[in-house]
Structures are given as C-alpha cells and as structure tokens.
Amino acid sequence: MSAVRVVNLGLPKSGTTTFNKALAASGWRVADHRIRPRQTADAALHGAFVGDLMYRGYFGSGDPLALFAGFDAISETSVMRRGVNFWPQTDFGLIEAARRHHPGLRFVATRRPTADICASMAGWSNMLDRLPHYAIPGLPQGYGRAEDERARWIEAHYAFLRRIFEGSEAYLELDVGAPDAAGRLSAHLGVEIGWWGRANAKRAAG
Template identity: 25%
Template sequence: RIWLSWETCMMSRKQGRNKIAKLLIPLPPNLQEAGDAQDDDHYTCDIRDIPETHRHLVLVLGMPKCGTTSLHYAFESAGFRSVHWALDAGIDLQSDRRLREWGEGASQRLICELMRCAVNAGRPPLADLPQVDAIAEMNGLYWRHKRRQWAEGYFPQISLLEKLLHCYPDAHYVLNVRDHDKWVKSVDLHNDMRQRLVCAELPGLPSGCGQLDEELVTWVEAHHQRVMSLLAGARLLVFDIERDGSLELSKFFGRRMEWDCHNATLY
C-alpha cells in the first residue's frame, strides 16, 4: 500500500477540491520494478482516498427547531461556509418547499442524503461537501407518498454519530439544546413536522411512536445523553439556545460570533 505524505494530501485536496481527480505519485524504485506502478514510474491515486481527518469543521448535532437557523447565521457571521439542511437553501423557495415536503431533488441537495450516499459508497460522510465548513442542520424528513402515510427520515447526527467522530476528530461539535416542552411545542407548530416524525422510521423512534409528548422527550433525551457520553473530552459545546449566546459561541470557537433569533416559531 502506498501512503501519501501530509504535504501531498494537503496540496492535492486544495488543487482537486475533493472532486474525482487523479494524482501521479512517484514510487520508490523497488515498487517500480515490481510492476505495481502505472505510467511507468507513477502510482495513480484517487483523491477521494485521501483522509479527511485534517478538515476543521463545525457540526451541529442537535435537533431541528432548536436554533439551527440562528446557528447557521452565527457561523456565517464568523466567516464559516455554512449550510442549513440543504444546498442552496433560500434561493428558490418553491424548490425548497418541494424538497422539504416531497424530497424532490433530495439526492442532489439534501444534506442528510448526500451524507448517506457517501457513507454507503464507503467514503467519509462529508466527502461530497468539500466546500462546506459548518453544518447547522444535517437531518432530513419528507413524505414518501402523497397520501402522507409514510415519511422518509434520516438523522445523521444519530445514525452516523460514531462515524462522524472517527472521520472528523478535530471538528468542533455543537449540541444545541432547549427546554424539552418548548421544543415539542415548536415542533407541533412547524407545519406537519410532528406527523412526519411519527410516520418515519428513526433510530430510537420507530414508526408510530412520537404521538405522545413523552415519547418525543424520551427520544431527544436519549440522543443528548449519547452525544455527551461519546464526545467526552472532545470539542463539544452544549449550547442552550434560550440561555447562551454570542459569548459562549465566541469563546468556544475563538472568534467573534453574532447570535440572534431567526426562524422562531411563535406560540
């Protein structure tokens, strides 16, 4: 097996922008003689094979309706290239609505689907998002049928948690939390999110569960405990969106961050 130097990895990723590119890496003479090389004395390396552990990322691991839009704007205020639930969100509101409701264009735009496809192909979760520094919301939840009986849901912050920690040990992780009762109320008032949660098959929340407030609260509490247990000693900020603000964010990231309330559900 041929190992690339750290300098080569950094240079190649910068030049290749993480696209499927080919690098010609000189081989030692003994391997050239063994006939393992291509193009006489070079080894062709797929840039996707280069480890991603050097990427300095911000990954939000909390739930939707928990300040993710505000975090997205806070990240942008500090210069991060942030995405919130989908690529190009906010440019075409009608397209966004069709994506949120029916999953139209999910494989090209929805963050959770891009992450799932990358992992299913044996690549790091964010391999198809090389232009991104921060993910403010990574989950997706949409209807699979016009009759609204089955929902497709994928929460990478749950399903891919261990893989995220393995692939991105140097990332800054944010667990956004809030009062559970207020979170449930916000979910109820955000279109049909409660119904989609009930109709989806999610880890810890099988289809049919979530109709009772207690079921949703238990599900969220279990996720929070798992995150805090697995990330003990890592770069984790438990951020209470109702108590914390610019000071906590700025201190954690080591740069000035602006915190304001965006996309709040009124009740």
C-alpha cells in the same frame, strides 16, 4: 477535500436556524438541511439534502463529509419529508467516522428546554403528522405525536451525545437561549460570532 470545521448534532427545533444564521453572519458557508444552487457551482449537489450527502460520503468512502467541499459548517443534518428520512445526528457509526477522518472537527448540539422543543415541533407545519409516519432512530414508526413520547426521545438523544463525547473538548452542548450562548460558541470554535438572536421562531401549523 472537505473544509467543514463544525457539525451541529442538535435535533430539529433546537435552535439549528439560529446556529446557521450566526455562523453565516460570521462569514462561514453553512450547509443547512438542503444545498441551495447559490451555495455551490457543483450542479450535482443542487437541491441535495445534507443528510443524504452525509450518508453518500459515509457509505461511499467512509468519510461522511467527503461531499462538502467549500462548506465550513453543517447546521441541520436531518430530513423527514416525502419519503426521504435521514438522521445522521443519531448515528454512532457516522459520527465516529467523521471524528476519525477529521481529528480537528468540532461538534455542537444546539439545545433548548425539552418542553420548548416539543412545543415548537407541535407548532411547526405538519411535523406532528410526519413524526409518527416515519421510523426515526429512538422514535419508531407510530410514535411522536404525544408530547411525552417526543420528550423521552429528545432527552435520550442528548444523553446519547453526552455519553459518546464524554471527556472530549470537541463537543459543546449549547443552550441557544442562554445569555452566554454566543460567547460559549465563540470560545468553542475559536472565532468571533457576528450575530446572535432567535431565528425562525414560528411558522403556523398547516
């Protein structure tokens, strides 16, 4: 049975690594992008992408969190590499299934200014080559290299989340650079956050 208490629905480069590090420093076991062997004794999960596991659960049993026993949080759901392409944070059906199966589940959408996310994507490894190569919800194949295309996609994603969670206390859009970010997250989750800062700030392109 899943013990996941919070799922981050933010896009890549929105502060997902900061979110991961903050919860890990607070004693939570966090699934971030891919499951590491040190995180679970279940060898079947070693190396599995978080997004893939969410869809396996969703289409296998209806519960996107069914395969996350032992984890407290999910910080990065998407993957886009070597033919693997999953974006659970954009999927209405999957999000609604998680809410239905786990009534007490909390959701966070880490956020930075759109221009900053765009710039981080441009400076992260070969992301600008990968974005146009894959068909991503809201960003079809062939789009995403231009900054204005990425900006339109980013803005639409957070508008989508605000719409489906409208009026719900289970959802927090979190500006990770705000002075009160740690306090807002702490209040949302009902726990003290043991660390807050800026993680994974930059990796050289290429």
